[in-house]
Amino acid sequence: MFSKCHLSSLRFVSALALGLLFVTVSTSQVSAQNYSKTFSVSPESCGLEVINQTGSIKVVGTGANTGKIIINARKLDGDAQVNATQTPQGKVKVEVTGRGTVDFEINVPPTVNLDLFTYKGTIVVANLTGSIRARITTDGNIQFASLRSPKVEAHSSSGNIVFSGEALPDGEYVLKSFSGSVEVAFPANSDFKLSASSPSGVMDLGGFPLKFNRQTNQLVEAACGAGRAKVNLWTQEGSIHLRRKP
Amino acid sequence: MECRVVVSSLSDYIDGRDMWLSVSEVREIETHLGTCSNCRSVKLDLTEIRTAARELPLHTPQRALWTRVANIIETELPKSERRTRLEMPELGWWERFKSRKFTISLPQLVGAGALAMALIAFGTSNIPTGTPGRNYITGGQMALLPEEDQIKADLERRLAAINARKVKWDPQIRNDFDKHLGKIEESLKDSRQKLLTNPGDMVQRQMVLTLYNEKRQLLDDVERLKW
Amino acid sequence: MTANAINNAASDYELAQASARGNMAAFETLYERHHRRVYSLCLRMVANATEAEDLTQEVFVQLFRKIGSFRGESAFTTWLHRLTVNHVLMHFRKRGVRMEKTTEEGEISEIQDIVQSMSERPRFVDRIALDKAIGDLPPGYRTVFVLHDIEGFEHEEVADLLGISVGTSKSQLHKARMRLRELLNKKI
Numbered sequence: 165m166f167s168k169c170h171l172s173s174l175r176f177v178s179a180l181a182l183g184l185l186f187v188t189v190s191t192s193q194v195s196a197q198n199y200s201k202t203f204s205v206s207p208e209s210c211g212l213e214v215i216n217q218t219g220s221i222k223v224v225g226t227g228a229n230t231g232k233i234i235i236n237a238r239k240l241d242g243d244a245q246v247n248a249t250q251t252p253q254g255k256v257k258v259e260v261t262g263r264g265t266v267d268f269e270i271n272v273p274p275t276v277n278l279d280l281f282t283y284k285g286t287i288v289v290a291n292l293t294g295s296i297r298a299r300i301t302t303d304g305n306i307q308f309a310s311l312r313s314p315k316v317e318a319h320s321s322s323g324n325i326v327f328s329g330e331a332l333p334d335g336e337y338v339l340k341s342f343s344g345s346v347e348v349a350f351p352a353n354s355d356f357k358l359s360a361s362s363p364s365g366v367m368d369l370g371g372f373p374l375k376f377n378r379q380t381n382q383l384v385e386a387a388c389g390a391g392r393a394k395v396n397l398w399t400q401e402g403s404i405h406l407r408r409k410p
Numbered sequence: 411m412e413c414r415v416v417v418s419s420l421s422d423y424i425d426g427r428d429m430w431l432s433v434s435e436v437r438e439i440e441t442h443l444g445t446c447s448n449c450r451s452v453k454l455d456l457t458e459i460r461t462a463a464r465e466l467p468l469h470t471p472q473r474a475l476w477t478r479v480a481n482i483i484e485t486e487l488p489k490s491e492r493r494t495r496l497e498m499p500e501l502g503w504w505e506r507f508k509s510r511k512f513t514i515s516l517p518q519l520v521g522a523g524a525l526a527m528a529l530i531a532f533g534t535s536n537i538p539t540g541t542p543g544r545n546y547i548t549g550g551q552m553a554l555l556p557e558e559d560q561i562k563a564d565l566e567r568r569l570a571a572i573n574a575r576k577v578k579w580d581p582q583i584r585n586d587f588d589k590h591l592g593k594i595e596e597s598l599k600d601s602r603q604k605l606l607t608n609p610g611d612m613v614q615r616q617m618v619l620t621l622y623n624e625k626r627q628l629l630d631d632v633e634r635l636k637w
Numbered sequence: 638m639t640a641n642a643i644n645n646a647a648s649d650y651e652l653a654q655a656s657a658r659g660n661m662a663a664f665e666t667l668y669e670r671h672h673r674r675v676y677s678l679c680l681r682m683v684a685n686a687t688e689a690e691d692l693t694q695e696v697f698v699q700l701f702r703k704i705g706s707f708r709g710e711s712a713f714t715t716w717l718h719r720l721t722v723n724h725v726l727m728h729f730r731k732r733g734v735r736m737e738k739t740t741e742e743g744e745i746s747e748i749q750d751i752v753q754s755m756s757e758r759p760r761f762v763d764r765i766a767l768d769k770a771i772g773d774l775p776p777g778y779r780t781v782f783v784l785h786d787i788e789g790f791e792h793e794e795v796a797d798l799l800g801i802s803v804g805t806s807k808s809q810l811h812k813a814r815m816r817l818r819e820l821l822n823k824k825i
Contacts, residue, residue: 217635218583263580283635284586301631302586319627321590322687342593342624343687363601363617383613398620400597401472421811430807455762456814459821462762463786468673469680471690476668479697480661486702589694 199237199246203256207231207273210294211255216282217244219266220304225274225291233272240265286323305344320344324402328409331356331393343401352408355389359396365403372408411438416449424457474596481588485577554605555615561622568629572637579637587632594625649713657705664704668697671714675721681783682725684772692728696721722784726798729776762821770820778813785810 212233214221219240233256237246242264250256260266265285272278277294280287283301289308295315298306304323308316311329317338318325324344331337331354339346345365350356350372358374360367363382374386397404416439422430423439431439443450553559569591576584598621605614647655647663649670655663675696680689700720707716771779784790784798785806795806 215634281631281634283583283631299627299631301628302590321593321628342590361617361620363597380613382617400621400624401593417815418811421814422807452818455818458762459767459814459817460786462764462767463782464789466677466681466764466768466787469677470673471676471686471693475672475676475690475694476665478694479668479701480665482694482698483661483664483701589691 197239199235199239201235201248203233203235203248203250204231205233205250205254205256205273205276207275209254209277210273210275211277211279212270212272213255213257213279214268214270214281215257215259216266216268216280216285217260217263218284219260219268219282220286220288221268221270221280221282222286222288223268223270223272223276223278223280223290223292224288225276225293226271230271230273233270233276236269238267238269240267287318330354331395333392335393336396337393338396340396340398341402342399344399345402345405346397346399347405347407348395348397349407349409353389354393354408355391356393356395357387357391358384358406359394360384360404360406361398362400362402362404364401365399367404367406369404369406372406411442413442413446413449416442416446417452420449420453420456424453424460472593472596474593477592477596478589481592482585485584485588554602554609555618558618558622561626565622565625565629568633572629572632575637583637587628590628591625594621594628597621598625650707650709653704653707653709653713656701657707664701667700667713671717672697674714675717678718678721678783678788679725681768681771681787682780683728684779692725696724699724718788722788722790722798726780729780766821767817770817773820774813774816778809778816781806781809782813782817786814 207230210233212223214223235248235256235258237258239246242262244260244262244264244266246258246260246266248256248258258268258270267285272292274291274293276292278289278292278296278298280289280296280298281301282299282304284303285300286304287298287300287306289296289298289306289311291310293312296308296311296313296317298308298316298318300306300320300323302321304320306318306320306323306325308318308325308327308329311327312332313329314332314335316327316329316336318327319340321341322343323341324347325339325341326347327337327339328349331350333355335356337348337356339348354372358369360369361383367384369384369386372388374388376384376386378385397406419431419435419439423436427436427439443453553562555561576587579587598618601614601618601621605611605618608614647666649667652663652667656667672693676689676693679692679696680686683689683692696717700717703720707713771782774782780799781795784795785792790798792803792806792810795801796803799806801809
């Protein structure tokens with residue numbers, strides 16, 4: 165009924181259609197593996213909340229205040245869904261539902277206030293001046309780099325917490341790990357009041373001219389300079405290291 | 411034979427020359443070792459390392475590890491087998507009590523009597539509030555802090571609700587939760603014991619409160635994820 | 638006798654049988670007897686205490702699940718030993734740890750050692766220093782060293798476990814020992 169020519173054409177058209185369909189599916193914004201979304205925010209006051217289940221969260225402040233929060237997520241396994249929304253006030257909330265591992269990489273204006281949470285995975289935050297709350301329920305390291313934040317609160321159950329940044333006057337820095345180590349690097353001219361507790365590990369407070377108020381094997385309360393920033397470090401089973409940056 | 415070749419053969423020579431090396435190779439190595447103190451020294455060192463490796467001590471993990479293992483296994487036991495476990499040992503308490511032989515000296519008896527009297531006297535006194543360095547007896551159970559009963563009741567209620575839902579979780583997530591809960595509870599037990607020994611230790615009081623807070627936050631997180 | 642005393646006198650096989658019937662006290666006794674050996678093996682292979690604890694936990698949970706299949710054909714310790722090694726190796730595979738990590742400088746350092754060995758000393762190897770040095774070995778060297786020299790597997794068994802040739806196993810072992818010698822010499 166059909167000539168060979170017709171059949172060939174039919175096959176060609178079918179193959180082309182399938183190819184186009186494949187290309188469309190694989191480049192769509194919400195593919196099976198990758199997710200990305202961008203929100204416009206006011207650089208003066210913007211907030212970002214991320215609730216992850218298992219997977220990492222990396223947030224980096226861009227050099228210029230672009231006024232955008234750019235979210236990239238990569239789903240590694242499972243059938244997790246990423247939902248990102250913005251409130252009328254401008255706060256961005258990203259939440260993972262379902263089961264699976266999702267890794268986030270998010271670019272933000274440096275002034276953003278962060279609230280990051282993952283049940284298991286790492287958290288990395290760099291180049292920010294807003295307040296930060298980072299919490300890992302179980303395993304995972306938290307790393308802070310180049311921070312000039314007035315308030316940082318971090319917790320991990322069995323990961324290490326590494327902080328490198330400034331202790332701003334009237335700033336509050338609370339870093340807690342149940343069984344990991346807590347390592348903090350402040351500039352040499354920092355001015356803070358320290359409360360460090362490590363029932364099982366060592367405390368290495370090297371380099372700062374501390375005036376001790378209380379000092380036992382498990383708890384140190386001391387001040388450096390006028391003691392304007394408040395620094396609270398705790399690890400039940402790990403060690404505490406306080407370093408002075410040159 | 412060159413030193414480099416001899417050295418590269420030394421492990422075979424030490425471990426099983428008959429198996430790994432030919433007769434001629436063994437002869438050449440032994441001839442070389444007879445004249446080269448450097449290679450002899452290397453051979454002695456490698457032999458010592460092998461010997462020392464066999465004598466390395468055993469390491470001990472944290473005590474909480476058994477709690478974690480037991481918690482996981484507990485959830486996997488069928489209910490009927492949990493009853494079997496709880497019935498162990500086979501003897502009832504009365505039989506066990508009857509079968510024991512007690513040898514108590516007079517000083518021990520006097521000491522026990524004094525302790526009993528002290529406990530009775532203490533237990534009937536007014537229950538103080540907010541006074542550091544005191545233990546608080548409420549409802550027949552020793553609370554070490556004034557707010558401890560309430561904290562424990564709240565945590566237990568929430569944990570019971572989570573445990574009921576936990577069976578449906580991903581096994582790895584459940585495992586992680588149990589592991590971390592076990593660690594916190596073990597540390598809490600240790601801290602409470604220290605506080606019991608020294609009720610006036612304010613640092614230890616703070617540690618106990620911190621650990622309760624850890625436990626509370628763990629439950630907060632699970633509830634936040636709506637699992 | 639109390640239940641604990643009964644358990645303490647029982648053989649591993651009897652405890653395994655009891656554990657298979659859901660007897661937690663018997664399984665706890667097995668744990669008490671063998672957990673340090675399992676943990677030490679895990680610790681030396683992964684060189685990380687937290688990871689080693691996690692692995693030890695997984696091994697004992699797996700042991701509980703499989704304990705009904707232990708028929709007593711071999712010693713319980715041998716059976717448990719194998720279970721532990723297989724579990725750690727599976728962990729390595731999941732993490733993508735390369736078993737044959739080698740170093741180009743290994744050859745050069747051997748020559749330097751030969752030249753300097755006139756001033757050698759150690760005839761007694763500090764066990765604590767050795768334990769630390771094992772942790773500093775590259776993963777591939779460390780695994781072979783732990784399996785062969787510490788755990789007592791033969792090269793054929795190591796090769797079979799790791800999916801490498803016997804020649805590679807022997808070569809890795811020799812390099813591990815030479816590296817340890819280097820590390821121990823530096824501490825003196």
